[in-house]
Amino acid sequence: MRLSRYFMPILKENPKEAEIVSHRLMLRAGMIRQQSQGIYSWLPLGKRVLDKVNAIIREEQNRAGAIELSMPTLQSAELWQESGRYDAYGKEMLRIKDRQERPMLYGPTNEEMVTDIFRSSVKSYKDLPLNLYHIQLKFRDEIRPRFGTMRSREFMMKDAYSFDLTREGAEHSYNKMFAAYLRTFDRLGLRAIPMRADTGPIGGNLSHEFIILADTGESEVFCHKDFVGFDIPGENTDFDSVEGLQAIFDKWTSLYAATSEMHDEAAFNAVPEGERLSARGIEVGHIFYFGTKYSEPMGAKVQGPDGKEHFVHMGSYGIGPTRLVPAIIEASHDDNGIIWPASVAPFDVVVINMKAGDQACDDTCELIYAALTKAGKDVLYDDTDDRAGTKFATADLIGVPVQIIAGPRAVANGEVEVKDRKTGARETMTIEAAINRFVA
Numbered sequence: 001m002r003l004s005r006y007f008m009p010i011l012k013e014n015p016k017e018a019e020i021v022s023h024r025l026m027l028r029a030g031m032i033r034q035q036s037q038g039i040y041s042w043l044p045l046g047k048r049v050l051d052k053v054n055a056i057i058r059e060e061q062n063r064a065g066a067i068e069l070s071m072p073t074l075q076s077a078e079l080w081q082e083s084g085r086y087d088a089y090g091k092e093m094l095r096i097k098d099r100q101e102r103p104m105l106y107g108p109t110n111e112e113m114v115t116d117i118f119r120s121s122v123k124s125y126k127d128l129p130l131n132l133y134h135i136q137l138k139f140r141d142e143i144r145p146r147f148g149t150m151r152s153r154e155f156m157m158k159d160a161y162s163f164d165l166t167r168e169g170a171e172h173s174y175n176k177m178f179a180a181y182l183r184t185f186d187r188l189g190l191r192a193i194p195m196r197a198d199t200g201p202i203g204g205n206l207s208h209e210f211i212i213l214a215d216t217g218e219s220e221v222f223c224h225k226d227f228v229g230f231d232i233p234g235e236n237t238d239f240d241s242v243e244g245l246q247a248i249f250d251k252w253t254s255l256y257a258a259t260s261e262m263h264d265e266a267a268f269n270a271v272p273e274g275e276r277l278s279a280r281g282i283e284v285g286h287i288f289y290f291g292t293k294y295s296e297p298m299g300a301k302v303q304g305p306d307g308k309e310h311f312v313h314m315g316s317y318g319i320g321p322t323r324l325v326p327a328i329i330e331a332s333h334d335d336n337g338i339i340w341p342a343s344v345a346p347f348d349v350v351v352i353n354m355k356a357g358d359q360a361c362d363d364t365c366e367l368i369y370a371a372l373t374k375a376g377k378d379v380l381y382d383d384t385d386d387r388a389g390t391k392f393a394t395a396d397l398i399g400v401p402v403q404i405i406a407g408p409r410a411v412a413n414g415e416v417e418v419k420d421r422k423t424g425a426r427e428t429m430t431i432e433a434a435i436n437r438f439v440a
């Protein structure tokens with residue numbers, strides 16, 4: 001992408017409305033724009049990051065056996081009347097009427113709809129287990145939308161829903177998502193700690209919030225600090241192995257970890273003092289087993305091996321991609337701007353032409369741009385006629401992991417400078433060596 005033809009509205013000044021660093025940097029880098037309170041457009045640079053986050057989420061959902069579909073944002077109120085939640089949900093639900101005065105709503109979540117899809121066609125235990133997911137916009141009329149897309153009214157969610165014949169089956173489905181979440185957040189460059197969450201009237205211990213430690217987080221959390229060094233389940237994890245996944249779950253729930261809602265002071269004080277971590281955190285995911293809460297009122301049942309009908313056991317599993325993007329920035333930035341982990345960076349590399357219009361600089365940049373693009377890299381080429389200082393500031397601000405800098409003096413020697421955004425280390429090398437670093 002040539003910057004001169006791109007749309008990346010950088011802000012020079014710090015936006016006053018932004019209270020936390022991620023919000024400030026997303027606005028400054030031209031990633032998002034607020035359209036009305038808590039409702040955002042994702043501008044091209046932001047959209048690139050969001051797409052990369054979603055691609056990782058999708059890969060890990062698929063690896064764990066979940067199947068993608070797409071459900072609409074607008075739902076009929078009838079479904080929610082069946083489950084009893086239409087009245088229970090309150091003001092967070094945006095209620096709409098269509099031209100026939102039929103009550104509709106902008107979905108805050110999809111348990112009812114997916115249960116309806118399930119009951120319309122699945123009739124036998126032989127079709128189980130089943131896990132259906134989508135990545136879709138949601139609307140919740142939050143009392144206090146804030147921090148940009150961290151807590152917005154319209155936001156994106158990956159929501160998966162599992163269906164099993166028995167509670168034991170549902171536990172295995174739960175553990176699949178538990179392991180998939182650990183892998184997902186790790187690939188996003190984050191250390192997320194599963195913390196016990198309130199299960200309400202369902203009871204049991206099968207509800208976890210995945211929390212990232214960050215000073216600007218809205219939740220107060222308490223955990224054992226060993227979680228920070230725990231191993232993440234590998235790529236070769238066997239998601240069909242009941243024992244294998246149970247072992248992962250057991251290990252990751254063996255130490256104390258709770259948000260303030262579930263905090264047990266006495267249990268936390270039993271952790272040796274030097275190993276206690278009390279911090280603030282951002283909830284980026286939430287998984288929940290809720291048994292037959294929706295299948296019973298909505299009549300979602302299958303025939304079991306005993307020939308009888310059974311209400312299916314369900315769970316739901318959410319991740320917030322539009323919250324994850326700022327959460328990644330909270331975890332990875334410096335005074336100059338964002339530092340993207342390579343896995344979600346909007347571009348793999350930025351080529352900076354320090355003297356656009358200079359034949360040698362132009363030729364060198366074009367050569368590198370073409371070679372890296374051909375090698376399948378996402379390349380941003382700063383071919384604008386801005387001052388070199390402005391270009392450096394922009395490259396640092398938008399956080400692309402590697403910068404290739406072509407200035408007249410180096411280019412005259414057949415060389416360029418390669419800068420690592422994270423460490424700031426600069427290295428002069430031949431043009432060929434700079435290309436080979438990516439192509440090899």
Ligand code: ATP
Pocket residue numbers: 140142149150151152153154155156157283284285286318319320321322323
């Ligand atoms: P919170 O406690 O932060 O309000 P929640 O418990 O209501 O969130 P869930 O219903 O568990 O959220 O939704 C699953 C995921 O969706 C959350 O873990 C979070 O990543 C994301 N999410 C929820 N609400 C918002 C929001 N208003 N803006 C952005 N992301 C959100």
Ligand code: MG
Pocket residue numbers: 209283285286
């Ligand atoms: Mg939650």
